[in-house]
Amino acid sequence: MKNRSFVDRLGFALAGLRDAxxxxxxxxxxxxxxxxxxxxxxxxxxxxxxxxxVGLAAALVIAAEIINSALERLADHLHPDLHPEIKAVKDMxxxxxxxxxxxALWVGFFLxxxxx
Numbered sequence: 867m868k869n870r871s872f873v874d875r876l877g878f879a880l881a882g883l884r885d886a887x888x889x890x891x892x893x894x895x896x897x898x899x900x901x902x903x904x905x906x907x908x909x910x911x912x913x914x915x916x917x918x919x920v921g922l923a924a925a926l927v928i929a930a931e932i933i934n935s936a937l938e939r940l941a942d943h944l945h946p947d948l949h950p951e952i953k954a955v956k957d958m959x960x961x962x963x964x965x966x967x968x969x970a971l972w973v974g975f976f977l978x979x980x981x982x
Contacts, residue, residue: 883932889935892934892963896924897928899924900927903920903970903974904920916977919973927970934962
């Protein structure tokens with residue numbers, strides 16, 4: 867797999883996005899939230915820096931969700947039985963998504979405050 871062309875690597879990444887969309891409800895929920903954030907930006911028309919911050923926050927939440935989903939699938943594949951250490955790993959990955967989601971809400975809150 868090493869040293870594949872950019873087009874091949876892009877194809878792998880797009881396949882990952884398709885799989886996340888097809889398999890993960892949380893991923894679809896985060897995409898819907900990002901779409902709502904984009905709609906709010908279009909309506910509110912804030913300064914460009916807010917577009918950058920909201921876009922970055924949304925991308926980080928979505929990326930964290932993809933990593934969380936990949937880690938969960940790998941852990942379930944390698945160790946399908948319940949195990950306290952596997953549970954801890956999966957819970958920590960989910961916590962990372964939660965932290966990013968809270969940070970995204972923080973950015974959104976201050977966007978609204980700045981416009982009032």
